[in-house]
Amino acid sequence: LGAGPLAGRHVVVTSGPTHEPIDPVRYIANRSSGAQGTAIAAALAALGARVSFVTGPASVAPPQGVEVLRVETAQQMMAAVEAALPADAAVFAAAVADWRVANAAGRKMKKDGSGRAPALEFTENPDILARISKMRDGRPKLVVGFAAETDDVVAHATAKRARKGCDWIVANDVSAGTGIMGGAENAVTLISDGGAETWPRMAKDAVARRLADRIAEALA
Ligand code: C5P
Numbered sequence: 001l002g003a004g005p006l007a008g009r010h011v012v013v014t015s016g017p018t019h020e021p022i023d024p025v026r027y028i029a030n031r032s033s034g035a036q037g038t039a040i041a042a043a044l045a046a047l048g049a050r051v052s053f054v055t056g057p058a059s060v061a062p063p064q065g066v067e068v069l070r071v072e073t074a075q076q077m078m079a080a081v082e083a084a085l086p087a088d089a090a091v092f093a094a095a096v097a098d099w100r101v102a103n104a105a106g107r108k109m110k111k112d113g114s115g116r117a118p119a120l121e122f123t124e125n126p127d128i129l130a131r132i133s134k135m136r137d138g139r140p141k142l143v144v145g146f147a148a149e150t151d152d153v154v155a156h157a158t159a160k161r162a163r164k165g166c167d168w169i170v171a172n173d174v175s176a177g178t179g180i181m182g183g184a185e186n187a188v189t190l191i192s193d194g195g196a197e198t199w200p201r202m203a204k205d206a207v208a209r210r211l212a213d214r215i216a217e218a219l220a
Pocket of ligand 1 (some may be wrong): 061074097126129144
């Protein structure tokens, strides 16, 4: 049995982007590296938690000492999170695609010589954070979401916390010039019942350790 303040606790962490297929060889994705989610999973494991790490196709390697559950699409991520429950806490750091292609082709799409381009139709993906936050039975005690904002960070993230129904939102300013998206540092504001608490800019690993400490306190 592990030691540490989170020994005996189970935490589900989502991380990375999702890939939404257009046809068998093409997909829609986003630029999430998975760096912050990976650091959070590592920090939770270092405090003794059993971590189910549900990751899309990230560009950083998953941490040691966690159970890695690899998925590609938002729908697969939703199913993997539900299968990993019950959990004491859930941290949703993944950059889940809001939409998937509704008319994805079963075969590779080909030019037909007409010069016309195909039209993609989209349909909304499940909102994993909102769905888990609003569970009636077996909801994790602590549900943490993220909010990447470019303006009015605290106001938008506070509204997002209410809309999604989660306990905490970790908000960050990803506007141009901050160097945060894809960078090694993050500047976050933790929004909870108690209000908004802005942390100094620090390495993503340090943000992860501080968040893991706070999660351990909340579950104690
Ligand atoms: O609504 P928005 O995408 O800005 O919310 C971000 C938060 O919601 C993140 O915690 C993200 O992981 C989560 N999310 C999710 N499923 C979605 C969309 C976002 O879990 N389909």
